Amino acid sequence: MATERATKIRTKTQGGVTDVLVLVSHPMETGQRTDPKTKEKIPPHFIQKMTFMLNGKEIASASLGTAVSKDPLIGIKVKGTKAGDKIKVSWSDNMGESGSEEAAIG
């Protein structure tokens, strides 16, 4: 089994703008590193797509490259939200793994 990859969402609304921060536990392997023990190249394993939805409507979609840091922390902003609005974030990586998480704006 693949290891569990936690997806966490944090939102903060201030002055009509909501910050949405997403943290995914993911190795984000570049494919350029070599395993120090086996001297073999570690294959790339990284998140390629991340989609942000507000109440079921897409508000942003990101394509990511290998240079995004391990355990990516991605932030976006959205205006005009109400308390209780649902933010959903979905991601998928180059090895076919995926995850999603939903949170209500506080």
Added chain:
Amino acid sequence: MTQSPRRTFLKGTLAGGALVLAAASGWLVPRRVEAAEWNKDAFGAKKLEEAIQALYGTAAHTPSGSIKLKAPAQAENSAQVQIQVTAELPNVDSIAVLVEKNPNPLLALVNVTGAEPFLSARMKMAQTSDVYVIVKSGGKLYSAKQNIKVTVGGCGG
């Protein structure tokens, strides 16, 4: 590998999500190609201009003071460089972040379809480099850049 219920469940929700997405956006409004798929050519490009060309079909961009790039002048940990981009331009379609001297310069491309033209992320840097932000606004490309120094050995200089 055996099929656990969780796997099946995940697949089910994914397929459902894709359907909703397609229904919400795909059929009624024509979408640009760059929005739909992970752009293999752009992310695989080894040169800054090649990556921009692969993304937008042109490498011509105009420097703009309306793009704010917040990043450290010197990165103490090259594996975790925090950047923040705000584009104070009207009708922003997308924001791309590129690190010129990384093996593959393109870091991320965000298509904005309702969110504010803003992005924050942490990135890896191979060495000291200019970091470019390319913003597509009203069919034109605007850019901002900043040099980030990477200190070898991570001692913080």
